[in-house]
Each structure stands twice: as structure tokens, then as C-alpha cells.
Amino acid sequence: MAARPNPIDMAKYVSARRALDYVQDGMRIGLGTGSTAAWMVRALGEMVRQDGLKVTGVPTSSRTAELARQCGVPVATLEDAKWLDLTIDGADEFDTDLSLVKGGGGALLQEKIVATASDMMVVITDASKQVDHLGAFPLPVEVIPFGWQTTKALIEESLIGMDVAGRSVTLRLNRDAPFRTDEGNLILDLHLRRIGNPRQLSLVLNQIPGVVENGLFLDICDVVVVGASDGTVEVRDINTGTVTHETVDIREDDNLFVDIAD
Numbered sequence: 001m002a003a004r005p006n007p008i009d010m011a012k013y014v015s016a017r018r019a020l021d022y023v024q025d026g027m028r029i030g031l032g033t034g035s036t037a038a039w040m041v042r043a044l045g046e047m048v049r050q051d052g053l054k055v056t057g058v059p060t061s062s063r064t065a066e067l068a069r070q071c072g073v074p075v076a077t078l079e080d081a082k083w084l085d086l087t088i089d090g091a092d093e094f095d096t097d098l099s100l101v102k103g104g105g106g107a108l109l110q111e112k113i114v115a116t117a118s119d120m121m122v123v124i125t126d127a128s129k130q131v132d133h134l135g136a137f138p139l140p141v142e143v144i145p146f147g148w149q150t151t152k153a154l155i156e157e158s159l160i161g162m163d164v165a166g167r168s169v170t171l172r173l174n175r176d177a178p179f180r181t182d183e184g185n186l187i188l189d190l191h192l193r194r195i196g197n198p199r200q201l202s203l204v205l206n207q208i209p210g211v212v213e214n215g216l217f218l219d220i221c222d223v224v225v226v227g228a229s230d231g232t233v234e235v236r237d238i239n240t241g242t243v244t245h246e247t248v249d250i251r252e253d254d255n256l257f258v259d260i261a262d
């Protein structure tokens with residue numbers, strides 16, 4: 001018997017379902033990472049298994065790759081797929097320009113490579129992630145382990161001249177040990193509170209030796225689907241400049257709420 005999802009999961013689920021309207025047979029699709037993206041992977045798996053949809057998924061993390069396989073979504077590497085039709089992923093923050101902060105789950109590097117290699121990026125989210133200015137969510141920066149304290153000091157120094165409201169930088173931990181990305185790198189979280197000039201910050205950070213990538217996604221996202229717990233979505237399209245409000249048709253045969261394992 002399908003359990004009724006809690007309101008948070010419902011909002012994630014409807015945004016994921018609506019984003020899958022962009023999927024067509026034969027597409028190569030970037031599969032994002034995180035709890036919202038996981039709903040999308042499960043729903044995509046249903047479309048593959050129940051409707052015979054033929055797609056190839058390119059996962060943005062080992063976690064997503066495992067989930068995709070469990071759900072029956074055929075997976076390939078970006079090396080094999082080369083270029084993608086669409087990427088669907090979550091975000092930690094988005095603003096009115098559809099600029100994003102990502103990397104709360106630590107997968108920002110693969111996420112940015114995959115989204116950039118896609119004709120279209122659709123972000124699935126809920127209204128709690130919407131901000132006037134990016135920066136309330138700590139900005140993740142992936143750095144290589146070699147000399148990371150020096151890299152951290154250089155980042156702190158670079159923040160002195162920046163239009164930001166906070167400047168503390170912390171090493172992300174997984175319990176008591178440093179968090180490791182799929183590439184074996186570390187994450188530094190920048191507690192900036194408000195980022196006045198995201199473009200400048202992104203350029204400055206990526207010039208520091210030891211920095212691999214930062215979590216600012218600028219001019220990458222095309223559409224944000226904002227899900228709500230009442231089953232409605234707001235769809236913002238930066239290319240057409242449109243904002244539409246819709247009710248998502250939840251499938252009668254939807255088994256997604258059975259045995260949810262996040």
C-alpha cells in the first residue's frame with residue numbers, strides 16, 4: 001500500500017515529476033545528486049520500467065549511479081555520452097537570475113561538469129531554496145588535499161576584498177573525519193551570508209592553486225521547477241522569461257511512495 005509522503009517529500013516529488021516532462025525518448029540525461037534528484041531518478045526509473053522509455057543517464061555521483069542502477073535507469077559515463085540533452089538536478093539556493101549555489105551534498109564538481117555539458121539544465125527544488133541574494137547557504141569549494149591549509153588561507157585572503165557579509169571558512173567533516181568527494185578531494189565551506197558579486201567571486205576562487213571548483217552555477221540553469229506540498233509547481237524559464245503555475249498530475253500507478261529509502 002502506498003504511503004502518503006510527508007509535505008517536504010511531496011514538494012520534491014512534484015518538482016521532479018514536472019521536470020521529467022522535458023524528457024524524450026532517446027535522450028542522454030545528466031542525473032543530479034541529493035534528496036530531490038533522488039526522487040527524479042526513482043520516477044525516471046518508473047518511466048523506463050513501466051513505459052519502456054529509452055534513455056541513458058549520466059550520474060553526477062557514485063550515490064546517484066547506485067540509485068539509478070537500482071531503479072533500472074541505464075547509466076553511462078560522460079566520457080561515453082560526451083554531450084547530453086538535459087540535466088536535472090537539485091540546488092541549495094537559487095535567485096531570480098536562476099544563479100545557483102550547489103554542492104551541499106558534496107557532488108558539485110561532477111554536477112557542474114555534467115550540467116555544462118548539457119543542452120539544458122532543469123533544477124528541481126522547493127520555495128525554501130529561493131533567495132534574493134546568494135550566500136545564506138555556505139558556499140562549497142572543492143580543493144585537493146595537498147596543502148589544503150595553504151589553499152584555505154589563500155581563500156580567506158581573497159575574501160578580504162570581496163563584497164560578502166561573512167568570511168569564515170571551515171573544512172567539511174563527515175563525523176570526525178574530513179569529508180571526501182568522489183574524487184578524493186576535500187570541501188571547504190565558505191560562510192559568506194551574502195554574495196554581492198557571484199561572478200567575480202567565482203573567477204577569483206577558481207584562480208587559487210588547489211581549488212578544483214566552486215559551487216556557484218552561473219548562466220548554467222535554464223529552468224527552475226519549484227515544487228509545493230499541495231501538488232503544484234511554479235516553473236521559471238530564464239530563456240522565455242516566463243513563470244507558470246501548474247498542478248502536477250500524479251500517476252495513479254505510482255509506486256514511488258512504497259519502501260522509500262533515501
Ligand SMILES: O=C(CO)[C@H](O)[C@H](O)COP(=O)(O)O
Pocket residue numbers: 032033034035036037089090091092101102103104105106107108111
Ligand atoms: O548540490 C547538491 C549536491 O551536491 C544538491 O543538489 C543540493 O545539495 C540539494 O540537495 P537536496 O535536494 O537534498 O536538498
